[in-house]
Amino acid sequence: xxxxxxxxxxxxxxxAGREGPGEIVVRDGILEALExxxxxxxxxxxxDGVVVAPGFIDxxxxxxxxxxxxxxxxxxxxxxxxHGGFTVVCAMPNTExxxxxxxxxxxxxxxxxxxxxxxxxxxxxxxxxxxxxxxxAALGELADAGVVxxxxxxxxVRSATILRAALAYAGALGLPIIDHPEDGSxxxxxxxxxxxxxxxxxxxxxxVAAEASAVGRDLAVLADVVRDVPGARLHLTHLSTAEGxxxxxxxxxxxxxxxxxxxxxxxxxxxxxxxxxxxxxxxxSGDPWADGALVAGPFDTATRVNPPLRSPDxxxxxxxxxxxxxxxxxxxxxxPHTEVDKAVEFGLAANGISGIETALGLVLAxxxxxxxxxxxxxxxxxxxxxxxxxxxxxxxxGFEVGAPAxxxxxxxxxxxxxxxxxxxxxxxxxxxxxxxxxxxxLFTIAGGRLAYxxxxx
Amino acid sequence: MSVTVDPGTDATxxxxxxxxxxxxxxxxxxxxxxxxDVDGLSAxxxxxxxxxxxxxxxxxxxxxxxxxxxxxxxxxxxxxxASTRTRVSFEVAAKNLSADVVNIAxxxxxxxxxxxxxxxxxxxxxxxxxxxxxxxxxxxxxxLAAEVFxxxxxxxxxxxxxxxxxxxxxxxxxxxxxxxxAGRKVVILGDxxxxxxxxxxxxxxxxxxxxxxxxxxPTLVRGxxxxxxxxxxxxxxxxxxxxxxxxxxDADVVMALxxxxxxxxxxxxxxxxxxxxxxxxxxxxxxxxxxxxxxMHPGPMNEGVEIAPDVAAGVQSVITDQVTNGVAVRMxxxxxxxxxxxxxxxxxx
Numbered sequence: 139x140x141x142x143x144x145x146x147x148x149x150x151x152x153x154a155g156r157e158g159p160g161e162i163v164v165r166d167g168i169l170e171a172l173e174x175x176x177x178x179x180x181x182x183x184x185x186d187g188v189v190v191a192p193g194f195i196d197x198x199x200x201x202x203x204x205x206x207x208x209x210x211x212x213x214x215x216x217x218x219x220x221h222g223g224f225t226v227v228c229a230m231p232n233t234e235x236x237x238x239x240x241x242x243x244x245x246x247x248x249x250x251x252x253x254x255x256x257x258x259x260x261x262x263x264x265x266x267x268x269x270x271x272x273x274x275a276a277l278g279e280l281a282d283a284g285v286v287x288x289x290x291x292x293x294x295v296r297s298a299t300i301l302r303a304a305l306a307y308a309g310a311l312g313l314p315i316i317d318h319p320e321d322g323s324x325x326x327x328x329x330x331x332x333x334x335x336x337x338x339x340x341x342x343x344x345x346v347a348a349e350a351s352a353v354g355r356d357l358a359v360l361a362d363v364v365r366d367v368p369g370a371r372l373h374l375t376h377l378s379t380a381e382g383x384x385x386x387x388x389x390x391x392x393x394x395x396x397x398x399x400x401x402x403x404x405x406x407x408x409x410x411x412x413x414x415x416x417x418x419x420x421x422x423s424g425d426p427w428a429d430g431a432l433v434a435g436p437f438d439t440a441t442r443v444n445p446p447l448r449s450p451d452x453x454x455x456x457x458x459x460x461x462x463x464x465x466x467x468x469x470x471x472x473x474p475h476t477e478v479d480k481a482v483e484f485g486l487a488a489n490g491i492s493g494i495e496t497a498l499g500l501v502l503a504x505x506x507x508x509x510x511x512x513x514x515x516x517x518x519x520x521x522x523x524x525x526x527x528x529x530x531x532x533x534x535x536g537f538e539v540g541a542p543a544x545x546x547x548x549x550x551x552x553x554x555x556x557x558x559x560x561x562x563x564x565x566x567x568x569x570x571x572x573x574x575x576x577x578x579x580l581f582t583i584a585g586g587r588l589a590y591x592x593x594x595x
Numbered sequence: 596m597s598v599t600v601d602p603g604t605d606a607t608x609x610x611x612x613x614x615x616x617x618x619x620x621x622x623x624x625x626x627x628x629x630x631x632d633v634d635g636l637s638a639x640x641x642x643x644x645x646x647x648x649x650x651x652x653x654x655x656x657x658x659x660x661x662x663x664x665x666x667x668x669x670x671x672x673x674x675x676x677a678s679t680r681t682r683v684s685f686e687v688a689a690k691n692l693s694a695d696v697v698n699i700a701x702x703x704x705x706x707x708x709x710x711x712x713x714x715x716x717x718x719x720x721x722x723x724x725x726x727x728x729x730x731x732x733x734x735x736x737x738x739l740a741a742e743v744f745x746x747x748x749x750x751x752x753x754x755x756x757x758x759x760x761x762x763x764x765x766x767x768x769x770x771x772x773x774x775x776x777a778g779r780k781v782v783i784l785g786d787x788x789x790x791x792x793x794x795x796x797x798x799x800x801x802x803x804x805x806x807x808x809x810x811x812x813p814t815l816v817r818g819x820x821x822x823x824x825x826x827x828x829x830x831x832x833x834x835x836x837x838x839x840x841x842x843x844x845d846a847d848v849v850m851a852l853x854x855x856x857x858x859x860x861x862x863x864x865x866x867x868x869x870x871x872x873x874x875x876x877x878x879x880x881x882x883x884x885x886x887x888x889x890x891m892h893p894g895p896m897n898e899g900v901e902i903a904p905d906v907a908a909g910v911q912s913v914i915t916d917q918v919t920n921g922v923a924v925r926m927x928x929x930x931x932x933x934x935x936x937x938x939x940x941x942x943x944x
Contacts, residue, residue, distance in 0.1 A: 333818070333821065334818075334825055336818070337819060337821065338634075339734060339756055340756030340757065341754075341756075342755075424828075425825040435742075437734070437735030437738045478711075481713055481739075482739070483731065483736040484733065484735040
């Protein structure tokens with residue numbers, strides 16, 4: 139069983155709204171003691187060193203199993219999650235077969251039992267059969283079998299009529315519809331964010347309007363549904379544009395039951411990376427060709443993702459929305475792909491970034507740059523996702539003495555270099571390869587079990 | 596037997612390559628292993644290309660237009676898009692330099708064909724290629740080839756992104772007629788959005804100091820206004836307008852771009868007829884430009900659509916000069932690249 143004592147660390151407890159010097163004791167997997175230090179005991183303990191936080195919860199993970207085990211498996215995906223500090227992942231249903239029926243969920247549950255991993259996997263069901271957007275999936279049966287929400291991710295819920303029905307039906311079940319907002323009529327063959335970089339590189343533009351128009355549609359449908367079904371809830375995932383976030387900001391102000399997440403890469407990276415820049419969003423000048431920022435070659439398919447890496451202004455809007463509470467959670471959209479699917483021409487490459495292991499490092503880059511308080515970053519990785527998942531999901535995201543420990547220990551003073559070997563995911567499709575990130579995870583304990591331990595810890 | 600030849604210098608002291616001998620036998624000041632884009636070329640790089648093309652132009656005027664400079668080198672021309680003039684131009688250029696030429700017409704994309712680009716490039720290299728000339732419909736594809744190819748990759752046009760040799764032959768043709776393009780009003784007219792020719796010309800013509808104007812219908816100039824804004828801040832100034840009269844007024848050079856029929860299907864233009872009426876380069880419109888303005892077109896032309904037949908064949912047209920100069924410029928580029936890294940196994944510098 140897991141025993142761990144961390145003395146004189148910086149504890150962050152988002153549920154209690156408290157952070158400061160403290161120590162924890164885990165005995166036989168149970169969080170036996172948690173003590174906040176004061177006075178002399180606390181001297182010298184800062185937020186810049188070892189940090190203990192509740193285990194992170196990812197609302198948006200692609201585990202690829204069943205069906206695409208060459209890209210990722212439950213075992214490799216949850217190992218990667220634990221390496222990233224995550225103890226709970228919500229698995230997206232765009233597997234083969236699609237998780238649109240309780241029989242597929244039963245298959246996943248069987249695989250989870252066999253895998254016997256510490257990180258907990260919360261399944262998300264599809265909204266429509268085969269994610270084809272035409273007929274509702276078995277929402278009620280899937281709810282009974284334990285899914286935590288419904289999503290056709292990879293695609294939006296195509297028809298507004300189906301979305302309306304799904305919001306009402308899932309709302310009565312107490313579950314959210316998680317939509318990937320993209321107006322496909324504006325993004326056919328799109329390759330990169332429409333804007334300066336795509337124009338120079340001759341890439342087909344992915345306009346901001348494609349997200350904003352889909353968000354607008356979704357919110358209009360939600361407003362319609364909540365009049366009849368007060369329990370209806372909409373979660374918009376991986377928002378990436380100032381316009382899309384502003385629509386959510388206004389909808390929240392109007393009292394609509396909507397939540398949203400952003401990814402670490404839309405917060406910290408920009409479309410300059412497609413051109414070969416490798417600097418954080420807040421350091422971007424606007425013209426990487428003019429200021430010597432191009433340190434890598436252009437057209438790296440690891441930078442190809444849906445939604446695309448956006449402009450520095452959009453990244454700034456993601457940050458502002460995270461700070462003002464418009465954004466409820468940071469979710470990774472961990473999308474592992476095989477080398478075969480990425481070692482091709484940019485326009486033919488699969489969309490997605492293998493991101494669950496670099497999420498903390500990217501978020502800490504914003505913290506280290508003074509753009510984001512550490513406590514807000516941790517909230518968005520813990521209590522934010524829990525609030526979105528709602529009362530049907532067991533309560534994690536806090537330090538509960540006497541319960542199985544669920545926590546991450548990381549050292550902000552340590553740097554690590556992202557390499558194919560350092561990533562436990564089978565997906566090596568990270569634009570960060572070769573770069574050093576701040577904040578190395580030392581231990582991840584999930585449900586009382588040691589899920590990750592740094593080799594030298 | 597090896598012959599050592601001192602490269603000559605011209606009046607300005609710049610090195611002029613002696614193109615009759617193998618390029619690695621003399622220092623020519625070219626440091627690029629590949630030619631994937633023109634955005635990385637300095638003013639002196641451009642100058643060296645122009646001077647080397649001059650030397651190649653002289654070769655083309657000889658009774659036997661052939662030098663042994665690339666004897667024993669294999670140049671593979673791998674085209675994933677249909678093309679006659681660019682492919683043949685490269686082939687003639689390579690043969691004039693005595694290279695062995697292998698032509699591969701890959702009719703379909705790599706995905707449809709079932710072999711990845713990476714595998715194809717490795718195969719080409721295993722078959723002995725020292726230099727790879729490549730055209731592809733996907734922007735950036737030559738960069739992927741360059742990652743795995745041991746020799747030099749020469750971009751013969753990729754997607755909407757770049758067409759380096761076209762921009763360099765355009766610059767060569769303008770300089771041949773105008774001396775220098777600095778301060779000269781150069782207008783590129785047509786479908787900017789889908790044009791790799793215009794993207795490469797933006798880099799070379801702004802670097803050469805031209806007063807560059809881009810003009811086209813509102814749906815086909817999308818994004819270029821923003822580029823012009825950033826470019827001005829970085830000292831790469833050009834104008835974008837949808838007003839053809841404003842663009843053409845007092846122009847020194849007018850280059851029309853090809854309009855593809857697909858643009859109607861995708862809803863970007865109402866009809867070819869309307870395009871011809873509003874943006875076609877007609878005799879009347881050309882009268883707005885300077886009387887001796889040059890008329891250019893990268894080809895192939897839709898005569899009667901983007902350019903009127905009498906303009907294309909008129910006294911101001913240098914369109915056939917572009918074709919001839921294309922061979923000289925491509926010879927120059929093959930020669931310069933061969934001098935740095937055209938030999939397999941040579942180290943990158």
